Amino acid sequence: MLRYTLKRLLSLIVSLLAASVVIFLLIEIAPGDPASFMLGVNARPDTLAALQAELGLDVPKWQRYLNWIGGMVTGDFGTSYQYRTPVAQMVADRLWVSLPLALFALVLSTVIALPAGIFAAARRGQAGDIAVMGATQLGVAIPNFWFAMMLVLVFAINLGWFSAGGFAGWDQGLFAGLKSLTLPAVALALPQAAILARVMRSALLDVLGEDFMRSARAKGLTERQALWRHGLRNALIPVLTILGLQFAFLIAGGIIIEQVFYLPGLGRLIFQSISARDLIVVESVVMLLVFAVIMVNFIVDLAYAAVDPRLRLRT
Amino acid sequence: MKHSLYLGAALSCVFLFAALISFLWTPYDHTALDIPSRLQGPNKAHWLGTDHFGRDILSMLMVGARTSLAVALVSVGIGMCIGVPLGLWAAARKGGWADEIIMRTNDLIFAFPSLVIAILITSIMGAGATNAILAIGIFNIPVFARVARGAALPIWEREFILAARVAGKGPVRISQEHILPNILNLLIVQGTIQFSLGILAEAGLSYVGLGAQPPTPSWGRMLADAQTLVAIAPHIALMPGVAIILTVLGLNLMGDGLRDYLDPKLRVSRA
Numbered sequence: 001m002l003r004y005t006l007k008r009l010l011s012l013i014v015s016l017l018a019a020s021v022v023i024f025l026l027i028e029i030a031p032g033d034p035a036s037f038m039l040g041v042n043a044r045p046d047t048l049a050a051l052q053a054e055l056g057l058d059v060p061k062w063q064r065y066l067n068w069i070g071g072m073v074t075g076d077f078g079t080s081y082q083y084r085t086p087v088a089q090m091v092a093d094r095l096w097v098s099l100p101l102a103l104f105a106l107v108l109s110t111v112i113a114l115p116a117g118i119f120a121a122a123r124r125g126q127a128g129d130i131a132v133m134g135a136t137q138l139g140v141a142i143p144n145f146w147f148a149m150m151l152v153l154v155f156a157i158n159l160g161w162f163s164a165g166g167f168a169g170w171d172q173g174l175f176a177g178l179k180s181l182t183l184p185a186v187a188l189a190l191p192q193a194a195i196l197a198r199v200m201r202s203a204l205l206d207v208l209g210e211d212f213m214r215s216a217r218a219k220g221l222t223e224r225q226a227l228w229r230h231g232l233r234n235a236l237i238p239v240l241t242i243l244g245l246q247f248a249f250l251i252a253g254g255i256i257i258e259q260v261f262y263l264p265g266l267g268r269l270i271f272q273s274i275s276a277r278d279l280i281v282v283e284s285v286v287m288l289l290v291f292a293v294i295m296v297n298f299i300v301d302l303a304y305a306a307v308d309p310r311l312r313l314r315t
Numbered sequence: 316m317k318h319s320l321y322l323g324a325a326l327s328c329v330f331l332f333a334a335l336i337s338f339l340w341t342p343y344d345h346t347a348l349d350i351p352s353r354l355q356g357p358n359k360a361h362w363l364g365t366d367h368f369g370r371d372i373l374s375m376l377m378v379g380a381r382t383s384l385a386v387a388l389v390s391v392g393i394g395m396c397i398g399v400p401l402g403l404w405a406a407a408r409k410g411g412w413a414d415e416i417i418m419r420t421n422d423l424i425f426a427f428p429s430l431v432i433a434i435l436i437t438s439i440m441g442a443g444a445t446n447a448i449l450a451i452g453i454f455n456i457p458v459f460a461r462v463a464r465g466a467a468l469p470i471w472e473r474e475f476i477l478a479a480r481v482a483g484k485g486p487v488r489i490s491q492e493h494i495l496p497n498i499l500n501l502l503i504v505q506g507t508i509q510f511s512l513g514i515l516a517e518a519g520l521s522y523v524g525l526g527a528q529p530p531t532p533s534w535g536r537m538l539a540d541a542q543t544l545v546a547i548a549p550h551i552a553l554m555p556g557v558a559i560i561l562t563v564l565g566l567n568l569m570g571d572g573l574r575d576y577l578d579p580k581l582r583v584s585r586a
Contacts, residue, residue: 011419018423026432030439141511141563143518146538146556149545157546255430256519260542270431271523274438286431293426 004305012298019290020072024065027279033057034081037277055081055280068283077284082276087284090269097167097181098258098265102250104178104185109193110243116193117200117239122227124205132197139194148187148260155183165262184261188254192246199242203235210234237307241300248293320572326565330558334380343371345378346530354548364550366540372554379532379555382444383562386526387513389448391506394455399502401456402463403494406471407486418464421457429454430519437525444527451516455509462505466498500577507570511563518559534559 035051036043052058056067071078077087120132156164162183168176207213208231216226255267262268266285273281337345342362349369357364363372405417433450440446470476471494479489520526521535529536534555541552 015419015423015426018419019426022423022427026435026439137564137567138560141560141567143515143522143538143556143559145519145522146552146559149538149542149552150556153545153549153552249428253428253430255434256523259523267431271434274435282435286428286435289428289431290426293428297422297426 001305001309005302008298008301008305012294015294016291019294020069020287021065023283023286023290024068027283028061030277030279034277034279038081055079068280072284072287077288078280080273080278080281082273082278082281087281090281091266091285091288094264094266094269096170097263098251098254098267100177101181101185101188101254101258101263101265102247104181105188105192105250105254106243106247108185108189109196109246112189113193113196114200114239117197118204118227118232120197120201121204121208122224129201132201136194136197139190139197142190144187144191145256145260147190148184148257151183151187152260165260167263181263184254184257184263187257187260188250192250196239196242196246200235200239203238204231207231207235237304244296244300245293248289248296251289251292317572317576319568320576323565323568323570323572326561327569330380330562330565331384333377334384337374337377337381341371341374341377343374345370345374345532347371354544354551356548356550363554364548366537366551367544367548372537372551375532375537376534376554376558379534379537380558380562382521382527382531382533383514383517383559386444386448386451386517387510390452390455390513390516391509393448393452394459394509395502395506398456398459398461399463399495402460402465403467403490405460405464406467406494407490409468409471414464417460421460424454424457427454430516433516433520434523434525437520442525442528444531444533447517447520447526450520451513455513458509459502459505462501463498466501467494470494470497500573504570504574504577507566507573511566511570514559514563514566 033052035048035055035057039048039051049058056064059067068078075088077091079086080090083090116132116135120129123129152164156162163180166180168180170177204227208227213226213231216230217223221229251266253267254263254265255271257263258265258268259271266289270282270285273279273285347370349365351369352361352365353367353369355361355365355369361371361373363376366372366375401417405414408414433447433454436450436453437443437446440449467490476489476493479493484492517526517533518535518538521533522539524536524539526535527533537555538552541548541555545552
């Protein structure tokens with residue numbers, strides 16, 4: 001297990017380094033230098049040079065990369081060109097919206113998807129199964145930003161239950177905060193729930209065909225008991241993997257939904273920073289998101305290997 | 316399961332024909348402004364109503380279908396043309412350095428938030444259909460590479476491959492002549508899935524203003540225009556949304572149906 005862990009750890013570090021190089025290069029090919037973008041076309045050369053020095057743009061590219069990556073490791077994500085505030089601070093502020101939103105959406109999708117998937121698997125081929133599968137087909141086909149608009153139309157404009165956009169802020173109380181996140185969370189949860197329900201169903205169907213399920217039935221358990229005691233526990237492994245990945249993606253996946261609802265989250269921060277050419281913010285936030293996904297994968301791999309020793313032999 | 320194949324194919328064909336017919340005929344000129352008849356609901360003259368400039372929504376949807384389908388189709392093409400050879404190469408050199416590099420790079424691309432990177436690419440390189448195709452296509456490459464490699468590996472173990480090797484064929488010829496025809500089914504199924512995802516991605520990009528630029532209509536931008544008007548004229552938001560949903564639904568159903576149709580084993584285990 002130690003050998004496997006070390007091997008995975010090495011591959012983790014290589015992946016992170018490679019990702020950082022890719023992100024840095026992607027940002028570097030962006031035309032236009034942030035300093036001249038900020039000062040406009042009429043800036044005097046000495047002012048421009050002074051600002052470039054202040055932003056750390058006057059050193060060679062490789063050194064800028066090293067400065068950036070060195071900073072990321074020590075928790076210094078750089079300073080926003082546009083707002084002159086530390087990126088770490090901006091990210092922390094936005095996470096207070098994006099993280100609860102992602103969690104909210106994840107809880108919603110789990111609460112809907114797991115029972116739906118189990119229900120469908122238990123009634124495989126019957127009307128209930130077909131209905132659930134049809135609903136999931138629809139769920140993955142609906143663009144979430146369109147669904148968000150429809151939610152606003154029905155629940156904000158026509159019924160007036162929720163506000164059409166904006167975030168109340170947590171200082172208004174937990175209820176007010178959650179209320180303003182409800183419609184965005186529902187919109188985000190829909191496609192995730194559809195995917196999760198399908199994974200749950202097919203994982204459970206795979207397990208139901210296993211020998212130990214037949215043994216469980218043979219020792220006298222009813223179909224239902226066997227399903228709950230033995231089937232579900234084994235089927236949850238792929239479901240948990242998908243859940244972990246969905247969470248990592250939901251943090252950034254809200255980028256368009258946050259636009260629809262004018263939520264001050266991480267996605268909107270990236271979007272605004274891209275438009276304002278505040279590239280240091282984009283660079284650091286994208287790196288953090290990639291880091292989150294790679295870490296989730298790493299943890300999932302280790303967890304699998306801990307449960308299933310056969311996996312340690314593979315790369 | 317055959318029903319889903321037929322239903323999906325029928326739905327996909329409706330939108331494909333709508334896009335093709337739009338080259339020859341649309342009920343109205345999709346760019347013609349007609350302010351007096353703006354924001355009309357569906358009626359006899361305008362089957363799906365008009366938008367805030369009085370443009371005919373059905374005509375815009377038909378022309379918009381071209382954009383959506385073209386962007387998605389070409390990005391699937393990019394993914395296939397680059398991803399499949401890479402996957403075949405990795406499979407032919409299983410366990411070697413080429414395999415290792417290709418698969419690790421794949422894993423890496425999967426770790427990137429695709430929508431964020433697509434937004435980044437289109438806003439850096441300029442909004443427009445071509446860059447949207449690139450941004451979506453890049454993320455199709457690892458998908459096809461993985462599918463091709465995964466499907467090719469078991470075939471390399473088969474006896475007819477051994478026979479081909481004994482006959483003196485090299486890995487490139489074997490991949491072309493024996494492996495590719497045997498994994499084509501899977502690639503087509505994956506192609507329809509990526510096609511439908513491409514339509515969703517294109518809609519998202521044009522919704523935030525980074526897809527095809529005016530006056531080329533696109534479903535996503537029609538939705539963006541509709542956003543502020545949704546309270547007064549819900550049909551403007553409803554129609555493009557329904558068009559996206561039906562197209563994606565059709566492609567997904569067709570993909571599922573094809574998979575079951577082409578692989579009889581799946582009919583038993585996952586029916």
